[in-house]
Amino acid sequence: MEMDKGRVEVEDVVIRFGTRDSAVTALDRTNLVLEPGTFTALIGPSGCGKSTLMNAIAGFVQPAEGRITLDGAQIRGPSPDVGVIFQQYALFPWFTALGNIRFGLKQFGLSKREEIDRARAALDEVGLGAHADKYPQQLSGGMKQRVAIARTFATGAKVLLMDEPFGALDAQTRIVMHELLLNVWRKHRATVLFVTHDVDEALLLADDVRVMSQAPGRLIRHYAMTQPRPRALSRSGSDLLEIREDILGLLRPTTEPLPERAH
């Protein structure tokens, strides 16, 4: 029964933006299933609608057609069952690291003692126990995102949606964050949907890698990743490199070559 938690089903979802005359279709009959406890990476060119899909599963955006369900129940709005990690961290600057985590625990009506204990445990889990009383502005980008991860896992969310969560971090910090995320995820076994435009990141982390086409977004390729973690792209003869080339080929714009640009 426990394994049945956190199954997300996206069925024939259509999402349009704008008024009827100038409506833009962001998602056109998209189908996707996230099996409980799996880690899915969603990759695609910018503007393809991958963030829109994520926002729809989070309940921030309502589909015009089709439906999205969590364990069979339709998602009609944001709920603590579906946690979200934003690229801009979205920590509340008026709360300390501990206060931010306590914010998510308020819904359970715990005693103050219990609430603080649980928040502290969540911070310890991401290695920030010593920074509980710091404000977000006093933390580095990587530390902020760790607080955000702890905040979401602490609420016991069944599904975790991550929108390019490490996009603003430097390469070194990213590697640390990948390891940390996999550890926390293994422990909590939430269903993860990880939106990124970094192919390597997707290949290193996910059980399933889904590739989305140019807008309106459709899921055009599915790679089931069976390679054991931790994975390395540098290992010669690894089939990861083949998949990587394959995906990069899919993401390369086919219609017209990009003009030369000095950057």
Add this chain to the structure above:
Amino acid sequence: MVVTEQHDKITRPKPPVARFAQLSAAGTAVGLPMVSFLFILALWSVVGASGVVSEAIFPAPWSVWSATVEMWQNGTLQKDLCVSLGRAGVGFAIGATLGVTMGLLTGRVALVRTLLNPFLNLLRPIPAIALVPVAIVWFGIGEGSKYFVVSYTVFLTVWFNTHHGMQYVPETYLRAARSLGASRLREFLTVVLPAAAPHIFAGIRLGVALAFLSLVAAELSGASSGLGFRLQEARQYIRTDRMFSLLIILGILGAVADLVVHRIGRKLVHWEQG
């Protein structure tokens, strides 16, 4: 190569020099304004002593000082200060409370926004002074008309800024709050309010400045006490020395009030700096 090395030697400050620079930086922050203040005072004294300008038009510093002492000794200054500060305080409190409430409503509730925002845009351009005649007809020359003019002016400014601040609450904060299971009430109290707080405080600070401005405008025409009234009375007796004294007092009051509000704001919205 040689050139850059020499350059390095010149620009790298030696420790004692650095300490001196730090000290002098602190010194200039306080010292320079003092110097310019004393300079203005000296210039004013020289002009006063030279007799070039008539005392009746431009009184010397010592005349202004003795006028201040005189008003203090006959008790009018204390009384006027109390009366004016009371009016400004009461008017400000009413205006700021209503302004924040209204701003939160129009910022948050679409229906209220649609209904009331045209008024915000129509009423804002009307100068506070233009309200004084109406206020006197409605409330007489007593406290009522002063409270009305001050609170109305403060109300509009605080409403506008609060409303504005509500528009700038980042969508991500609201989304994060809802995904973390916050009720509407908790989202409002612990996310929307703090996110809008810097703007609300900016409005309150402006409101304090406008409270003094509109108070004096109200007291100048149609009052029997207060700093503005005393200013008007001094004009009738051509007591320029008293006028100067009252103007300086108004300046100091405004500056102190602004400083206090600024300090309180920085304490409450502590996450905004840096």
